[in-house]
Amino acid sequence: MMNKNKTVVRSMDILNLFIDHTELSFHEIIKLSEIPKTSVYRMLQTLEEIGFIKKGADDNYRLDMLFLxxxxxxxxxxxxxxxxxxxxxxxxxxxxxxxxxxxxxxxxxxxxxxxxxxxxxxxxxxxxxxxxxxxxxxxxxxxxxxxxxxxxxxxxxxxxxxxxxxxxxxxxxxxxxxxxxxxxxxxxxxxxxxxxxxxxxxxxxxxxxxxxxxxxxxxxxxxxxxxxxxxxxxxxxxxxxxxxxxxxxxxx
Missing domain, CATH: 3.30.450.40 (GAF domain)
Known part of the structure; x- marks a missing residue:
């Protein structure tokens, strides 16, 4: 499809990383997704706010209950x-x-x-x-x-x-x-x-x-x-x- 929303597509790219990984650090997400650091930071904040992912005490990200x-x-x-x-x-x-x-x-x-x-x-x-x-x-x-x-x-x-x-x-x-x-x-x-x-x-x-x-x-x-x-x-x-x-x- 043409006219895909770039932010939505990139957010899905991040979420798709958790298909093969139960948890990921901020730097691992940047490396695996090949998305710029500032964009990853912004999208992770949004995904966390709406309940799709959660940042643990160890600073690693995991899928949150809403997504599950x-x-x-x-x-x-x-x-x-x-x-x-x-x-x-x-x-x-x-x-x-x-x-x-x-x-x-x-x-x-x-x-x-x-x-x-x-x-x-x-x-x-x-x-x-x-x-x-x-x-x-x-x-x-x-x-x-x-x-x-x-x-x-x-x-x-x-x-x-x-x-x-x-x-x-x-x-x-x-x-x-x-x-x-x-x-x-x-x-x-x-x-x-x-x-x-x-x-x-x-x-x-x-x-x-x-x-x-x-x-x-x-x-x-x-x-x-x-x-x-x-x-x-x-x-x-x-x-x-x-x-x-x-x-x-x-x-x-």
Missing amino acids: KFGHLVSNRLDVRKIAYPIMQGIHKDFKEAVILAIRDGKEAIYVEIINEKQKVRINTAIGHKSPLYVGACPRAIFSFLPEYEINVFLESVELESYAEGTITDMEKLFKRIKQERQQGFSISHSELENHISAVAAPIYNHLGEVVAAMGIAGFEANYQGGNIDIFVGELLKATIEISRQLGYEQP
């Missing part, structure tokens, strides 16, 4: 999608319902995979679409299984908005629903994000026992009554347990 966090998120997202996709295809083939995979993105859930080729009812959700964590089965299957302090901090900072006729906008009812979902191990929604559409969803955990995603089955609400819910939930929990296992999660 981004790498961890990318790894999780790619692994979850890759592992989940064939399992999602199997569920879709069996039930002819939409199968959805979502991950957390701050205060929202973002849909990273959707399979709904065989379903007669169109779901107005697309890959890349975001929803608040408290609305809908998939987002809440992430939200309800976060540590309690994270749930409380989130709810203290958000105003509950209505998206469809079934959206929970009463804080007391939402707390009650979260408690219920934590106990039963899955989430269910009726007309929360879209009228006449229901869904069931369950959390997916990584090797640290953290919720990193949720998988859901969604379709016309008439199909999500009585015994059908038990059938959907049974298959869903088997699927999310298997995905979590492949991510290194060990059930307590």
Whole structure:
């Protein structure tokens, strides 16, 4: 590409040095990058201020937690999608319902995979679409299984908005629903994000026992009554347990 920002490119050159080195001194960075001393000094200050690198007591530089966090998120997202996709295809083939995979993105859930080729009812959700964590089965299957302090901090900072006729906008009812979902191990929604559409969803955990995603089955609400819910939930929990296992999660 033409018109590359020289400072950005040079900063990336510095960061790329840490692919092969766990730590580097100021002079080693200058030597390896072949960037002028004053430029290296300025860029290291900026990279340190925004949290990409950290200068230790020994004056050596190392990658800081923000950079490692981004790498961890990318790894999780790619692994979850890759592992989940064939399992999602199997569920879709069996039930002819939409199968959805979502991950957390701050205060929202973002849909990273959707399979709904065989379903007669169109779901107005697309890959890349975001929803608040408290609305809908998939987002809440992430939200309800976060540590309690994270749930409380989130709810203290958000105003509950209505998206469809079934959206929970009463804080007391939402707390009650979260408690219920934590106990039963899955989430269910009726007309929360879209009228006449229901869904069931369950959390997916990584090797640290953290919720990193949720998988859901969604379709016309008439199909999500009585015994059908038990059938959907049974298959869903088997699927999310298997995905979590492949991510290194060990059930307590």
